[in-house]
Amino acid sequence: MTAKADPRLRSFGERGAIARSYRRYLARASLTLFAAVLLGGYLLPMLYMLNTSLQQPSQRVTAGAPVYPAVPATGTYQGQTYPIYDVPINGTTRELMLTEPGRESSTFVDPADASGTPIVWQGRWRTLSQSWTFAPEIDNFTTVWTQLNFPRLLFNTAAIAILSTLAAVLSSALVAYGFARFRFPGKNMMFVILLATIILPFQVTLIPTYIVFTKLGWNGTWLPLIVPHLFANAFNVFLLRQYFLSIPRDLDEAAMMDGAGPFRILRSIILPLSVPAITAVSLFHFFFSWNDFFVPLLYLSGKPELQTLPIAIQQYNALYVSEPTLIQAAALMTMAVPVVVFFLAQRAFMRGVVITGVEK
Amino acid sequence: MAQATELVQARTPRFGRGRWFGTESRREAVWGLIFVGPWLIGLVLLTAGPLIASLVLSLTDFNLSNPDAVRFVGLDNYAAMASDPNVRQGLIATVKFAIIAIPLTMVASLGVAVLVNSPKLFGRNVFRTLFYMPIQIPLVAGTLVWIGFLNPETGWLNGILKLVGLPGPDWLNSETWIYPALALIGLWGIGNFMLINLAGLQSVPTELYEASRIDGAGPWTMFRRITIPLMSPILLYNVVICMITTFQYFVVAYTLTNGRGDPNNATLFINLDLYREAFQYSRMGYGAAIGWLLFVIVLLLTLGLFAFARKRVYYAGGEA
Numbered sequence: 001m002t003a004k005a006d007p008r009l010r011s012f013g014e015r016g017a018i019a020r021s022y023r024r025y026l027a028r029a030s031l032t033l034f035a036a037v038l039l040g041g042y043l044l045p046m047l048y049m050l051n052t053s054l055q056q057p058s059q060r061v062t063a064g065a066p067v068y069p070a071v072p073a074t075g076t077y078q079g080q081t082y083p084i085y086d087v088p089i090n091g092t093t094r095e096l097m098l099t100e101p102g103r104e105s106s107t108f109v110d111p112a113d114a115s116g117t118p119i120v121w122q123g124r125w126r127t128l129s130q131s132w133t134f135a136p137e138i139d140n141f142t143t144v145w146t147q148l149n150f151p152r153l154l155f156n157t158a159a160i161a162i163l164s165t166l167a168a169v170l171s172s173a174l175v176a177y178g179f180a181r182f183r184f185p186g187k188n189m190m191f192v193i194l195l196a197t198i199i200l201p202f203q204v205t206l207i208p209t210y211i212v213f214t215k216l217g218w219n220g221t222w223l224p225l226i227v228p229h230l231f232a233n234a235f236n237v238f239l240l241r242q243y244f245l246s247i248p249r250d251l252d253e254a255a256m257m258d259g260a261g262p263f264r265i266l267r268s269i270i271l272p273l274s275v276p277a278i279t280a281v282s283l284f285h286f287f288f289s290w291n292d293f294f295v296p297l298l299y300l301s302g303k304p305e306l307q308t309l310p311i312a313i314q315q316y317n318a319l320y321v322s323e324p325t326l327i328q329a330a331a332l333m334t335m336a337v338p339v340v341v342f343f344l345a346q347r348a349f350m351r352g353v354v355i356t357g358v359e360k
Numbered sequence: 361m362a363q364a365t366e367l368v369q370a371r372t373p374r375f376g377r378g379r380w381f382g383t384e385s386r387r388e389a390v391w392g393l394i395f396v397g398p399w400l401i402g403l404v405l406l407t408a409g410p411l412i413a414s415l416v417l418s419l420t421d422f423n424l425s426n427p428d429a430v431r432f433v434g435l436d437n438y439a440a441m442a443s444d445p446n447v448r449q450g451l452i453a454t455v456k457f458a459i460i461a462i463p464l465t466m467v468a469s470l471g472v473a474v475l476v477n478s479p480k481l482f483g484r485n486v487f488r489t490l491f492y493m494p495i496q497i498p499l500v501a502g503t504l505v506w507i508g509f510l511n512p513e514t515g516w517l518n519g520i521l522k523l524v525g526l527p528g529p530d531w532l533n534s535e536t537w538i539y540p541a542l543a544l545i546g547l548w549g550i551g552n553f554m555l556i557n558l559a560g561l562q563s564v565p566t567e568l569y570e571a572s573r574i575d576g577a578g579p580w581t582m583f584r585r586i587t588i589p590l591m592s593p594i595l596l597y598n599v600v601i602c603m604i605t606t607f608q609y610f611v612v613a614y615t616l617t618n619g620r621g622d623p624n625n626a627t628l629f630i631n632l633d634l635y636r637e638a639f640q641y642s643r644m645g646y647g648a649a650i651g652w653l654l655f656v657i658v659l660l661l662t663l664g665l666f667a668f669a670r671k672r673v674y675y676a677g678g679e680a
Contacts, residue, residue, distance in 0.1 A: 038472075039491060043494070044516065045509040045516075171398045178395025182391055183388055199662055200407065201651070201658050203608065203650075203654055204410075204411060205406065205407060205411055205414060205651075206638075207410075208410040208413035208414050208417060209410050211424065228402070228406055230398065231402020232398050232402060237399065262395070291500075293611045294611070309498065310498050310499070313500055313501060313504065314614070317507075317615065328504070331501040334498050335498055335501045339496060346489050350492060
């Protein structure tokens with residue numbers, strides 16, 4: 001009741017500016033903490049993957065093994081190797097080597113004790129739990145590398161991704177330039193059809209395309225994964241067209257006065273000014289191709305030497321379901337390239353998503 | 361799409377008809393068609409042609425291993441679909457999954473976008489990048505990670521649930537829990553939706569928020585009365601794209617059980633059924649009919665969504 005008169009409170013009120021900025025800082029810190037916890041949960045499966053890929057298979061079937069990659073701890077005593085156990089002595093737990101196991105009492109030696117004084121412990125050693133030491137295992141990665149013929153898969157995946165990206169970007173740039181800079185009959189109608197193809201499920205055109213490619217002898221080659229991209233794609237055309245439209249026409253017209261033809265204008269004016277959009281489209285397509293599953297499954301599943309990574313690790317998983325350490329190592333190796341490239345190029349990438357998404 | 365047409369008209373400068381009519385404009389049209397040519401050829405060869413071919417194919421019993429024995433069967437494939445338990449199961453599984461996954465994806469992508477848009481958050485760009493990142497993980501690899509993470513004995517999710525005293529289900533082997541589990545796996549795919557929502561949030565004029573703050577509106581009221589209405593075209597776009605991709609769901613289901621559809625056909629999504637009919641059993645005529653069924657369903661749902669949104673979506677730039 002006398003709060004208003006309390007001098008301490010009044011002085012606190014006078015320092016209101018500091019208190020307010022402190023409170024604001026606290027609010028920001030707690031929001032950031034909340035976001036960090038959420039993000040931690042979101043990415044936790046990745047930590048699981050990393051952790052599992054560094055474990056020995058035997059650790060996963062041993063009761064009482066720790067979560068982190070570890071092996072049972074051992075120590076040497078008089079030239080012999082002995083397992084280390086967590087031994088409760090006088091209320092504290094000590095890590096000791098079991099040198100002489102006995103039924104009701106056993107002899108232990110402290111690994112840190114150079115003189116090796118034997119410690120006799122009363123109790124059943126089988127009730128003790130083993131001590132573990134942190135030991136990441138990289139054998140899983142080398143096993144996957146050789147079993148899967150990983151260099152071959154990396155080469156196939158990268159080669160297909162690069163070739164199909166070149167095809168897609170070149171053709172989409174030409175088409176986008178046509179839509180952005182020329183007037184021709186039926187253009188608006190064509191553009192609407194282009195956008196409409198986005199909602200067309202690819203399954204509906206899949207089977208005739210498969211039959212034709214098979215008749216052409218393309219089944220079991222890379223051609224079905226590359227050739228269709230020579231004919232431009234709605235998403236890429238849309239993104240590039242939007243970008244080309246933002247380039248002032250005066251530049252084209254000035255070049256035209258100097259006698260430049262349409263191809264020349266595209267090459268020396270439009271493309272150099274559209275590097276961010278071209279980069280975004282290239283990245284999108286590269287990752288689309290790197291991660292694609294359905295089309296390589298149709299055309300390459302019977303050709304191990306021509307296969308891409310996603311197909312190969314899916315088949316690997318079907319074979320080695322019971323070996324989670326190998327599977328997680330394979331998953332990590334498959335995502336390594338896309339994730340690293342993403343972090344290197346994330347700005348260009350995320351801007352591209354925004355251009356394609358929002359304008360529609 | 362109508363918006364796009366307006367853009368074309370608005371951005372193409374109108375030169376005086378007289379000057380551009382005649383050979384000059386004809387030449388421009390020829391160049392335009394040359395540049396658009398690759399797409400036009402592709403439209404005929406890879407879209408329109410196959411679209412018609414698959415409609416014709418769906419009226420036959422075409423089998424790739426014995427193509428000469430092809431017979432016209434009329435609507436038999438479509439009649440067979442009506443009584444095919446796998447097609448029925450494929451549609452049921454797809455709808456069950458869609459009912460859980462689409463709302464979850466939409467709410468999560470909007471929620472994360474609001475979070476990483478907040479000016480109060482430290483390190484906003486780091487959060488944006490990291491929340492976006494999982495969509496770059498090859499879906500097969502991501503699925504393998506989740507298979508391990510959701511394992512009832514050795515996976516971490518049930519380990520965490522056990523720590524807080526909750527019994528964890530056998531996510532991937534239960535006909536009930538498989539759909540929430542797949543929706544959870546789908547959360548790694550929210551990246552693009554989140555980023556599009558983020559751009560939408562940034563395009564809401566700040567004056568509107570300031571004006572309503574003066575009127576005494578709280579954050580929740582502002583979100584519901586200002587953010588959601590102004591974002592509605594973007595939310596509609598996201599729902600349409602999410603719905604289309606859900607009806608084409610394949611990779612995760614195929615990776616999970618190597619295409620078997622376990623447990624008890626719960627993951628026999630319609631697209632997986634199409635794949636099995638056409639490419640494992642070589643019944644391509646029947647597969648084409650399933651493809652057309654899928655196409656018609658997606659088309660009807662898209663039109664339905666647009667019709668539903670007609671009165672509810674607010675276009676700041678006028679009617680679209």
